[in-house]
Amino acid sequence: MKQALVLFFLLVMLFAAGCTASGDGSGELVVDNVWGRSSPMVAQNGAFYLTISNDSGEDEQLLSADTDACGTVELHEMYMKENDVMGMRPVPGGSIAIPSGETVELKVGGMHVMCIDKQAAFEVGDTIPIILSFSNAGEIEVTAEIRESEMGGMEMEGKMEEGGSR
Numbered sequence: 001m002k003q004a005l006v007l008f009f010l011l012v013m014l015f016a017a018g019c020t021a022s023g024d025g026s027g028e029l030v031v032d033n034v035w036g037r038s039s040p041m042v043a044q045n046g047a048f049y050l051t052i053s054n055d056s057g058e059d060e061q062l063l064s065a066d067t068d069a070c071g072t073v074e075l076h077e078m079y080m081k082e083n084d085v086m087g088m089r090p091v092p093g094g095s096i097a098i099p100s101g102e103t104v105e106l107k108v109g110g111m112h113v114m115c116i117d118k119q120a121a122f123e124v125g126d127t128i129p130i131i132l133s134f135s136n137a138g139e140i141e142v143t144a145e146i147r148e149s150e151m152g153g154m155e156m157e158g159k160m161e162e163g164g165s166r
Ligand SMILES: [Cu+2]
Pocket: 047, 076, 077, 088, 089, 112, 113, 114, 155
């Protein structure tokens, strides 16, 4: 009788521990709307975009991204060079902060996951697995969907939508 009670409590504790473990993991960091632009093989580089919502209760950082589809992957931001020309460069410090409770968008004209030395053409409908490394949540694998480029132009050519300046 007593043993059954002890067993019961052990099970309850195990269950509770299981809940806690899944609660402070990657479950509350939500990566959404992962996509990349279509581009032919002749284009050496590409870019991926995504939205990260951090409800984990802790500040997060996106440290890096990796995928077999690219020779090198970097986290980039767009910035204004002289003469109203947009350029891009690795994000300061090499990582992207996602403060607790906030949503950070990597989007056209802003921050992006830079794909250098593409290993294949990116065609509309293709899906590309990407591994994102976060400071707390660790590695999260997401799938980017290749979509039609909304603006036709390339990041490099600097035709950015209004509001891209600060
Ligand atoms: Cu870039």
